Structure formats: C-alpha cells, structure tokens
Amino acid sequence: MKLLLKLFIAFIMMFANIGAVGIGRNERTADDIPAAAGVSSFVSMDVYSKRTLFEENGSAKRYPASLTKTLTAICAIENKDIDSEVVTDKSVCGIEGSSIYLKEGETYTLKALLYGLMLRSGNDAATAVAKYVSGSVENFADLMNKTALKAGAKNSNFTNPHGLHDENHYSTAYDMALISAYALKNETFAEIVKTKSVRVTYKDPSGEEKVKVFINKNKMLSMYDGADGVKTGFTKNSGRCLISSATRGGFSVVTVVLNTYDMWKKSKELLDSSFNNYERVTVAKADEMVAFTDIEGETEKCGLYIKNDVILPLTKEEKKSLKVEKEYPSSLKRPIKKDEPVGKIKIYASNKLIFEEKIYTIIEKK
Structure with a gap:
C-alpha cells in the first residue's frame, strides 16, 4: 500500500509544472452559446485565386469577434521574429473573456503566444502580442488596418487585437475571407492554425521552466476531412462565428460564417458544396x-x-x-x-x- 502511495505522489509531482489549457471553469464552449439577433452572413472562397464560390450577405457589416485574431496573428508573424522572447507585464493579465492565464513576469516565445492566441483564443495573448509588436494596442490597430487593406479588405476597421466588442471594430464575411486567404499563404500561420494541440514551454517570474498544453477549440480539424484551420469566435453582439479552411487535391477553400448558430454544420455544407461543384483549372x-x-x-x-x-x-x-x-x-x-x-x-x-x-x-x- 505504501508503495502504491509513493508511486501516486511521484506521478503527481511529474506533472506539477505542466498546465493544460482547456476549458476554464467559467468558459463556455462554442456549443453553449445562443444565437445573436440578426441575419447570418457567409462566404466560401478559393484561397489561391480569392474567387468567391458561394456567398450570402457577404458584404454586410458585422462584428468579427475572435476571428479578429486571424489578422492579429499574421501581423505578428510578418513583423517580428516568432522565436523572440516576450515578457508579460501586468497590463496583459486578466483581460476579460477567453484566456491562457498569463501572469506578470512570465517569458514566452512569440510563437508560443501565437499558439495560445489561435488555439485557445486567449485575449490576454492577443494583448501581449499587440504590445510586443507595436508598443501599444492603438499602434497595433493601425498595423492591423494597413495589413487588412493589403489583403484586399476594404470594408473593415479594427480597433483591438482580440475582437472584444467595440462599435468601431467591424468587418464583413467577404473581408474576413480575404484576410484568411492572405494569412493562409504564410507557412508559419498555416502550421499554427492546423495544429490540434501543442505543448509549449515558458519561464515563470523566477526563471523556472514550465509547460502549458494548448488544445484547439476548432472542432472542424477533427470532424472534416482535409480541414486545416482556422478560428472560432463569439461575442453577444457578433453571435457564433467560424473561419474554416480545408484542402483536397491541392484545392484550398476558406469559409467564413458570421452570426450562425450551427456554425459547424454550415461550414461543412459550404466546404462540401465548394469541393463538389468546383474543380481547379x-x-x-x-x-x-x-x-x-x-x-x-x-x-x-x-x-x-x-x-x-x-x-x-x-x-x-x-x-x-x-x-x-x-x-x-x-x-x-x-x-x-x-x-x-x-x-x-x-x-x-x-x-x-x-x-x-x-x-x-x-x-x-x-
């Protein structure tokens, strides 16, 4: 009996420095979230040519919620070394909504924060990334808007890196598809968003190395053949939102559904219709x-x-x-x-x- 007790204690100690960042006690999954008022929007687009394959209300103004983080990630990747180190300060800790539970004085690589941003939708990670890349959230928002225009998104305005509600923070399904297609052509971005789970190391304020495991919230990666991205999103004002991407036989499609209660089903239908009705020539x-x-x-x-x-x-x-x-x-x-x-x-x-x-x-x- 004593031997079993010792083995159990040793097992617990072995994982003492590993934090699995899954669903927090107060964090709802996308399936728990009710639909918002208003009409849904969707777009299906060929990633390579950016040709629209299917669309409904694609140009309607919408709040993009955490789909915003797609733009945040590509801005960071294009402007900083992803292996550079980021030390968290007090201002990035305790941001409302989804979180990877950053604490003041921790040290992460930028890439580790990007995994936390895209897999776990950490609003704290988004803020840390923005401040590291541009010095302030305001300066980073300027970078986001410039990058969005470069991607072809002309009917959007971004004021923050996480997508928490702001009347002046908006986009369209079409613009978010353009931004996603632009980002998916970047190998680092594509690698991150197709990852189902990842183990990242970081240092606590004392310098001790620790580990967190990020599990991707995007169920499409497991439920759809060829799925390789991208991002879930929700606020009360935006409703349930999802950017999905999949590749079959070299044909890559990205879909954006906004304010859609059964976003998984709708995304699957759009991808199926795209692959079944179109072929690359x-x-x-x-x-x-x-x-x-x-x-x-x-x-x-x-x-x-x-x-x-x-x-x-x-x-x-x-x-x-x-x-x-x-x-x-x-x-x-x-x-x-x-x-x-x-x-x-x-x-x-x-x-x-x-x-x-x-x-x-x-x-x-x-």
Missing part, C-alpha cells in the same frame, strides 16, 4: 509569353507575360463557356522598363468576368 501559366506588342519606330516587338499561374475553380458549365481576353496597348514607346504593368488578362465564364491578372513587359523579341 489551369487557364494560363506564369512566365509564359501571352502576347507581343510593337515598339514605336522599330521592327522589334516587346514580349508581354503574367507573373503568376492563373488557376481557377470552375464549375462544369463554366468550363464550357470559358473565354480569355487580353487587354494591352498596340505599341509601346521607349524607354521600356522590364516588369512594367501595361495591361490585363481577363477570364470570363458564362459572359461574366470572374478573374483578371496584370500583364507585364519582359524583354524585346530578338
């Missing part, structure tokens, strides 16, 4: 000449090309009606700069413009 290849144009006063011509492959998700009907048009000047005047945008290649399906890409100058034909 290579319309044009990067670095291939798409045209030649005259050079004024010369017999030589200037070659024109596109920098990126044009690979689009198309339905069977769209494939039958596909049309490619090229717009560029009939002649160019020297001096001609290499890689100067001078036109566009436009892709039509069923007489509707579905995609366009810039055409650039390359070298004169010899």
